[in-house]
Amino acid sequence: MFVLVNLKAYPCDPVAVANAAATVADDTDARIAVAPQAAHLSAVAGTGVETWAQHVDGVEHGSHTGSTLAEAVADAGAVGTLINHSERRLRLADVDAGLRAAERAGLETVVCANNPRQVGAATALGPDAVAVEPPELIGTGTPVSQADPDVVEDAVAAAAAVDESVPVLCGAGISTGEDLAAARELGSEGVLLASGVAKADDPEAALRDLVSGV
Numbered sequence: 001m002f003v004l005v006n007l008k009a010y011p012c013d014p015v016a017v018a019n020a021a022a023t024v025a026d027d028t029d030a031r032i033a034v035a036p037q038a039a040h041l042s043a044v045a046g047t048g049v050e051t052w053a054q055h056v057d058g059v060e061h062g063s064h065t066g067s068t069l070a071e072a073v074a075d076a077g078a079v080g081t082l083i084n085h086s087e088r089r090l091r092l093a094d095v096d097a098g099l100r101a102a103e104r105a106g107l108e109t110v111v112c113a114n115n116p117r118q119v120g121a122a123t124a125l126g127p128d129a130v131a132v133e134p135p136e137l138i139g140t141g142t143p144v145s146q147a148d149p150d151v152v153e154d155a156v157a158a159a160a161a162v163d164e165s166v167p168v169l170c171g172a173g174i175s176t177g178e179d180l181a182a183a184r185e186l187g188s189e190g191v192l193l194a195s196g197v198a199k200a201d202d203p204e205a206a207l208r209d210l211v212s213g214v
């Protein structure tokens with residue numbers, strides 16, 4: 001199971017969370033990555049934790065003020081990127097362009113989708129993985145894998161119908177080992193989560209609990 005911790009724009013200490021994630025990953029052999037704000041990528045990568053971007057734009061080097069360039073993200077130490085997070089939704093053409101930019105820069109990709117139909121469409125664009133996150137459960141603490149198992153199973157089926165080689169992650173409200181184990185039972189190969197770690201008083205303890213379900 002892949003555990004991808006999205007720090008969003010939460011007021012946590014990204015380096016402290018990254019150190020906690022690196023420690024837990026080392027102790028347990030779990031694959032844990034941290035996706036901080038773009039401005040914190042270098043600092044987070046400096047901890048040795050697997051580092052992901054939250055977004056890249058579908059642009060090349062050139063006149064693109066304010067954009068997040070895939071090559072710059074990779075230079076800062078990221079090895080992968082989310083694309084089309086529910087809080088950073090893109091048009092289909094921009095998802096495609098973001099994927100091609102990430103590929104060009106050698107970044108692994110997870111395209112997010114709100115529901116199984118979108119998972120099928122996202123899979124057709126050729127990402128390394130897709131993630132289903134029902135927006136109504138994001139940030140609620142109600143785990144998708146337990147509250148809405150059908151959406152995870154249907155997402156796994158929707159991706160497999162397009163390309164069986166593309167793994168499915170799920171996210172929204174995931175915070176415990178039990179939530180992660182439930183996700184795995186439904187066919188998910190990883191989880192995408194935020195508040196359960198970024199808002200935890202003790203991120204290391206939260207991560208240890210989480211990976212107990214791996």
Ligand SMILES: O=C(CO)COP(=O)(O)O
Binds near residue numbers: 085133138139194196
């Ligand atoms: O959006 C998410 C991860 O990208 C899920 O957020 P929560 O884990 O806070 O529900």
